[in-house]
Amino acid sequence: GAGVSQSPSNKVTEKGKDVELRCDPISGHTALYWYRQSLGQGLEFLIYFQGNSAPDKSGLPSDRFSAERTGGSVSTLTIQRTQQEDSAVYLCASSLNSNTGELFFGEGSRLTVL
Amino acid sequence: GDSVTQMEGPVTLSEEAFLTINCTYTATGYPSLFWYVQYPGEGLQLLLKATKADDKGSNKGFEATYRKETTSFHLEKGSVQVSDSAVYFCSTSYGKLTFGQGTILTVHP
Numbered sequence: 001g002a003g004v005s006q007s008p009s010n011k012v013t014e015k016g017k018d019v020e021l022r023c024d025p026i027s028g029h030t031a032l033y034w035y036r037q038s039l040g041q042g043l044e045f046l047i048y049f050q051g052n053s054a055p056d057k058s059g060l061p062s063d064r065f066s067a068e069r070t071g072g073s074v075s076t077l078t079i080q081r082t083q084q085e086d087s088a089v090y091l092c093a094s095s096l097n098s099n100t101g102e103l104f105f106g107e108g109s110r111l112t113v114l
Numbered sequence: 115g116d117s118v119t120q121m122e123g124p125v126t127l128s129e130e131a132f133l134t135i136n137c138t139y140t141a142t143g144y145p146s147l148f149w150y151v152q153y154p155g156e157g158l159q160l161l162l163k164a165t166k167a168d169d170k171g172s173n174k175g176f177e178a179t180y181r182k183e184t185t186s187f188h189l190e191k192g193s194v195q196v197s198d199s200a201v202y203f204c205s206t207s208y209g210k211l212t213f214g215q216g217t218i219l220t221v222h223p
Contacts, residue, residue, distance in 0.1 A: 004157075033210065042120075042215035043158075043203065056210055091158065093211075101146045101207025105158040 002026075004106035006092050012112045013082055021077045021109045025094030032075050033095075033103060034067055038088040046090075049075065050097065082113045116141040120204045120214025127194055127221050135189040135217045137178075137204030145206045147171075147180050147187040150213070152201040161189075161202070194221045 005024040013019050025032050034046040045059035049069045060066070064082075069075040079086055089110045093103035121136035139147065149161040149171070162171035167182035176191045187204060199221045204214040 035213075043213040045210055045212065048210045059210075093158075101148060101205075101211055102160055102163065103150075103158075103211055104160075107157040 004092055004094050004104050006090075006106035006109050008109055009107065010110045010112075012114065014114050015084060016081055018078065018080045019082055019111060021079075021090050021092075021111070023075045023077070023092030023094075023106060025073065025075070025092070026104055027073075028096070029094035029104070030072070030097050031095045032069055033093045034075070034077050035091045035093065036088045037091055037108070043091070046077070079111075082111075084113050087111055087113045116145060116206050116212045118204050118206050118212055118214040121217055122215070124218035124220060127219070129196055129221055129223050130193045131221075133189070133191040133194045133198075133219070135202055135204075135219070137187045137189065137214060138185050139187065139204075139206045140185065141206055144182075147178070148205045148207065148211070149176070149178055149187070149189050150203040150205060152203070152216075154200065158203065194219075196221045196223055 007022045030051045033048040036044045047057050047067045049055045064080045067077045089108040091108045093105040095103050117140050119138050146165045148163045150158045151161040152158045162173040164171040164180035167180050170179045178187050178189045201216045201218050203216045205211050
Protein backbone atom coordinates (compact mmCIF):
# COMPACT_ATOMS: atom_id res chain seq x y z
CA GLY A 1 0.00 0.00 0.00
CA ALA A 2 0.90 3.65 -0.07
CA GLY A 3 1.45 4.08 3.64
CA VAL A 4 2.49 2.21 6.76
CA SER A 5 -0.19 -0.25 7.74
CA GLN A 6 -0.69 -1.54 11.28
CA SER A 7 -2.99 -4.20 12.63
CA PRO A 8 -5.02 -4.60 14.67
CA SER A 9 -6.08 -1.01 15.15
CA ASN A 10 -7.54 -1.91 18.52
CA LYS A 11 -6.80 -4.82 20.80
CA VAL A 12 -8.32 -5.54 24.18
CA THR A 13 -6.76 -8.38 26.12
CA GLU A 14 -6.67 -9.81 29.59
CA LYS A 15 -3.70 -9.47 31.87
CA GLY A 16 -1.27 -12.33 31.37
CA LYS A 17 -2.15 -13.02 27.73
CA ASP A 18 0.30 -12.66 24.85
CA VAL A 19 -0.37 -10.21 22.01
CA GLU A 20 1.12 -9.68 18.57
CA LEU A 21 1.04 -6.39 16.73
CA ARG A 22 1.82 -6.23 13.04
CA CYS A 23 3.40 -3.54 10.91
CA ASP A 24 3.64 -3.45 7.13
CA PRO A 25 6.05 -0.66 6.13
CA ILE A 26 6.20 1.35 2.95
CA SER A 27 7.69 -0.70 0.15
CA GLY A 28 11.39 -0.01 -0.30
CA HIS A 29 11.91 1.48 3.15
CA THR A 30 14.83 -0.25 4.81
CA ALA A 31 14.37 1.18 8.31
CA LEU A 32 11.47 0.24 10.58
CA TYR A 33 10.75 1.59 14.03
CA TRP A 34 8.44 0.79 16.91
CA TYR A 35 7.40 3.45 19.42
CA ARG A 36 4.94 3.47 22.29
CA GLN A 37 2.69 6.38 23.17
CA SER A 38 0.98 6.26 26.53
CA LEU A 39 -1.82 8.61 27.55
CA GLY A 40 -0.34 12.00 28.35
CA GLN A 41 3.17 10.81 27.54
CA GLY A 42 5.50 11.41 24.68
CA LEU A 43 6.80 8.88 22.24
CA GLU A 44 8.88 6.16 23.81
CA PHE A 45 11.33 4.45 21.49
CA LEU A 46 11.19 0.66 21.60
CA ILE A 47 13.23 -0.86 18.78
CA TYR A 48 14.41 -0.21 15.26
CA PHE A 49 15.58 -2.29 12.33
CA GLN A 50 17.91 -1.08 9.61
CA GLY A 51 18.30 -3.41 6.68
CA ASN A 52 20.02 -6.64 7.63
CA SER A 53 21.86 -5.15 10.60
CA ALA A 54 21.20 -6.30 14.12
CA PRO A 55 18.24 -4.35 15.50
CA ASP A 56 18.66 -1.64 18.13
CA LYS A 57 16.64 -3.08 21.01
CA SER A 58 17.76 -0.53 23.56
CA GLY A 59 14.26 0.81 24.18
CA LEU A 60 12.46 -2.44 24.94
CA PRO A 61 11.17 -2.05 28.53
CA SER A 62 11.46 -5.68 29.59
CA ASP A 63 12.20 -9.15 28.26
CA ARG A 64 8.45 -9.64 27.78
CA PHE A 65 8.79 -7.46 24.68
CA SER A 66 10.31 -8.71 21.46
CA ALA A 67 10.11 -7.87 17.79
CA GLU A 68 11.15 -9.42 14.55
CA ARG A 69 11.22 -8.34 10.97
CA THR A 70 10.86 -11.02 8.37
CA GLY A 71 12.41 -10.67 4.93
CA GLY A 72 13.27 -7.05 5.57
CA SER A 73 9.62 -6.06 5.35
CA VAL A 74 6.77 -6.91 7.73
CA SER A 75 7.48 -6.63 11.45
CA THR A 76 5.74 -8.16 14.44
CA LEU A 77 5.95 -6.77 17.96
CA THR A 78 5.15 -9.40 20.57
CA ILE A 79 4.28 -8.69 24.18
CA GLN A 80 4.19 -11.75 26.42
CA ARG A 81 2.26 -11.99 29.68
CA THR A 82 0.74 -8.56 29.23
CA GLN A 83 0.42 -6.21 32.18
CA GLN A 84 -1.92 -3.27 32.65
CA GLU A 85 0.98 -0.85 32.31
CA ASP A 86 1.48 -2.14 28.76
CA SER A 87 -1.73 -0.36 27.74
CA ALA A 88 -0.75 2.25 25.16
CA VAL A 89 -0.81 3.04 21.47
CA TYR A 90 1.98 1.21 19.67
CA LEU A 91 3.23 3.11 16.66
CA CYS A 92 5.20 1.73 13.78
CA ALA A 93 7.14 3.90 11.35
CA SER A 94 9.38 3.33 8.38
CA SER A 95 11.93 5.40 6.51
CA LEU A 96 14.14 5.02 3.47
CA ASN A 97 17.04 4.43 5.83
CA SER A 98 17.93 5.28 9.40
CA ASN A 99 20.02 8.28 8.38
CA THR A 100 17.26 10.36 6.81
CA GLY A 101 15.27 10.85 10.01
CA GLU A 102 12.09 11.35 8.03
CA LEU A 103 9.71 8.78 9.40
CA PHE A 104 6.34 7.78 8.01
CA PHE A 105 4.04 6.59 10.74
CA GLY A 106 1.15 4.19 10.76
CA GLU A 107 -2.00 5.03 12.67
CA GLY A 108 -1.06 2.82 15.54
CA SER A 109 -2.41 -0.16 17.41
CA ARG A 110 -4.23 0.72 20.61
CA LEU A 111 -3.67 -1.95 23.22
CA THR A 112 -5.82 -2.14 26.33
CA VAL A 113 -4.91 -4.67 29.00
CA LEU A 114 -7.72 -5.35 31.46
CA GLY B 115 22.60 9.84 24.24
CA ASP B 116 20.65 12.33 22.22
CA SER B 117 17.71 14.02 23.91
CA VAL B 118 15.11 16.67 23.29
CA THR B 119 13.51 19.02 25.81
CA GLN B 120 10.27 20.47 24.66
CA MET B 121 8.17 23.28 26.04
CA GLU B 122 5.59 21.81 28.31
CA GLY B 123 1.99 22.43 27.40
CA PRO B 124 -0.79 22.55 26.88
CA VAL B 125 -0.90 25.79 24.95
CA THR B 126 -4.21 27.52 24.34
CA LEU B 127 -4.46 30.41 21.91
CA SER B 128 -7.07 32.44 20.10
CA GLU B 129 -7.20 32.31 16.34
CA GLU B 130 -4.66 34.60 14.62
CA ALA B 131 -2.39 34.69 17.68
CA PHE B 132 1.37 34.19 17.40
CA LEU B 133 2.70 30.78 18.35
CA THR B 134 6.06 29.72 19.72
CA ILE B 135 6.81 26.23 21.00
CA ASN B 136 10.30 25.92 22.43
CA CYS B 137 12.58 22.98 21.77
CA THR B 138 16.19 22.44 22.79
CA TYR B 139 18.33 19.41 22.12
CA THR B 140 21.48 17.71 23.27
CA ALA B 141 23.34 15.56 20.81
CA THR B 142 26.76 14.39 19.84
CA GLY B 143 27.67 15.45 16.36
CA TYR B 144 25.29 17.35 14.12
CA PRO B 145 21.88 15.77 14.01
CA SER B 146 18.97 16.66 11.79
CA LEU B 147 16.05 18.29 13.59
CA PHE B 148 12.36 17.77 12.99
CA TRP B 149 8.92 18.85 14.03
CA TYR B 150 6.18 16.25 13.76
CA VAL B 151 2.47 16.93 14.19
CA GLN B 152 -0.36 14.66 15.28
CA TYR B 153 -3.82 15.95 14.38
CA PRO B 154 -6.80 14.56 16.32
CA GLY B 155 -7.56 11.02 15.21
CA GLU B 156 -4.62 10.89 12.80
CA GLY B 157 -1.13 9.44 12.77
CA LEU B 158 2.04 11.44 13.24
CA GLN B 159 3.31 13.23 10.20
CA LEU B 160 6.38 15.28 9.43
CA LEU B 161 5.71 19.01 9.59
CA LEU B 162 9.16 20.40 8.79
CA LYS B 163 12.85 19.65 9.12
CA ALA B 164 16.32 21.18 9.06
CA THR B 165 19.47 19.22 8.39
CA LYS B 166 22.24 21.65 9.30
CA ALA B 167 22.96 24.74 11.35
CA ASP B 168 21.15 27.93 10.31
CA ASP B 169 18.78 25.99 8.07
CA LYS B 170 15.16 27.09 8.31
CA GLY B 171 12.45 24.52 7.85
CA SER B 172 9.00 25.73 6.85
CA ASN B 173 5.62 24.27 5.99
CA LYS B 174 1.96 25.33 6.31
CA GLY B 175 3.01 28.71 7.70
CA PHE B 176 5.15 27.13 10.43
CA GLU B 177 8.88 27.83 10.65
CA ALA B 178 11.79 26.63 12.75
CA THR B 179 15.46 27.57 12.53
CA TYR B 180 18.31 25.21 13.48
CA ARG B 181 20.35 27.22 16.02
CA LYS B 182 23.57 25.43 16.83
CA GLU B 183 24.79 28.13 19.22
CA THR B 184 21.72 27.78 21.43
CA THR B 185 21.00 24.13 20.53
CA SER B 186 17.42 25.10 19.78
CA PHE B 187 14.78 24.48 17.13
CA HIS B 188 11.79 26.54 18.22
CA LEU B 189 8.57 26.25 16.24
CA GLU B 190 6.80 29.48 15.26
CA LYS B 191 3.72 30.54 13.37
CA GLY B 192 2.62 34.10 12.93
CA SER B 193 -1.14 33.54 12.88
CA VAL B 194 -2.59 30.25 14.10
CA GLN B 195 -5.87 28.76 12.91
CA VAL B 196 -8.35 26.46 14.61
CA SER B 197 -7.18 23.74 12.23
CA ASP B 198 -3.67 23.92 13.77
CA SER B 199 -5.00 22.35 16.96
CA ALA B 200 -2.86 19.24 17.38
CA VAL B 201 0.03 17.75 19.33
CA TYR B 202 3.47 18.89 18.20
CA PHE B 203 6.64 16.87 18.74
CA CYS B 204 10.19 18.06 18.37
CA SER B 205 12.71 15.38 17.47
CA THR B 206 16.33 14.82 16.66
CA SER B 207 17.85 12.15 14.50
CA TYR B 208 21.13 10.39 14.84
CA GLY B 209 20.15 6.86 14.01
CA LYS B 210 16.88 6.38 15.82
CA LEU B 211 14.60 9.36 16.20
CA THR B 212 14.35 10.80 19.72
CA PHE B 213 11.16 12.71 20.49
CA GLY B 214 10.22 15.36 22.99
CA GLN B 215 7.20 14.92 25.23
CA GLY B 216 4.84 16.70 22.86
CA THR B 217 2.96 19.98 23.22
CA ILE B 218 -0.80 20.05 22.94
CA LEU B 219 -1.97 23.13 21.07
CA THR B 220 -5.60 24.21 21.19
CA VAL B 221 -6.71 27.15 19.09
CA HIS B 222 -10.10 28.76 19.83
CA PRO B 223 -12.10 30.75 17.29
